[in-house]
Amino acid sequence: QLQFVESGGGLVQPGGSLRLSCAASGFITDYYDIGWFRQAPGKEHEGVSCISSNDGSTSYADSVKGRFTISRDNAKNTVYLQMNSLKPEDTATYYCAAAAISCSRYVSDYMYWGQGTQVTVSS
Numbered sequence: 001q002l003q004f005v006e007s008g009g010g011l012v013q014p015g016g017s018l019r020l021s022c023a024a025s026g027f028i029t030d031y032y033d034i035g036w037f038r039q040a041p042g043k044e045h046e047g048v049s050c051i052s053s054n055d056g057s058t059s060y061a062d063s064v065k066g067r068f069t070i071s072r073d074n075a076k077n078t079v080y081l082q083m084n085s086l087k088p089e090d091t092a093t094y095y096c097a098a099a100a101i102s103c104s105r106y107v108s109d110y111m112y113w114g115q116g117t118q119v120t121v122s123s
Contacts (some may be wrong), residue, residue: 001113002026009117012086020081020117022096027112029053029072033099034079035110036070038092038119043056049093050082059103064090073108086121093118 008020024033035050049060049070058070069082079096094117097110104110 002061004098004112004114006094006096006114006117009094009119011120012059012123013123014087014121016086016121017082017084018086018119019120020083020094022081022114023077023097024077024112027068027098028074029077029079029098030074033103034070034072034096035099035103036081036094036096037110038077038090039116040092043097045093045107046092048101049123051079052103061105067100083119086119088121091119091121 003025004110005023012018031053033050033052036048037045038048039045046062048064049068051058051070051072067085072079095113099110
C-alpha cells in the first residue's frame with residue numbers, strides 16, 4: 001500500500017518545539033515534491049510547507065514562516081517538519097502527502113496521504 005506514516009506529534013506548551021516525521025511506505029520519495037498540511041477542528045486543510053524533489057527548494061505558509069523548517073532525508077525515505085516557537089493556533093492534525101506534479105497549496109494536487117499526527121499547543 002502506498003502511503004505516508006506521520007509521527008512526532010504531541011502536547012507542547014506555547015513557545016515549545018516538535019519535530020514531525022513523514023515516512024513513506026511502498027514507494028520512494030526521491031522523485032516527489034512532499035508537502036505538509038494541517039487541519040484544525042472545523043476548518044479546511046491548510047498548506048503548511050513543501051519541499052522540492054529537484055533542488056530541495058522549500059516554501060512555507062506565511063503563518064509558519066520563520067518558525068517551521070521542512071527537510072528531507074532521501075536515504076531514509078523520510079521528510080521532516082521542525083516546528084519551533086509553537087503557538088496555540090498551530091494546534092491541528094498534521095498530514096504529509098506527495099505532490100502529483102509539483103509543490104502546490106491545493107489538497108487535490110496531492111496523493112498518498114497518511115493518517116496524520118495530532119499537535120496540540122496549550123499551557
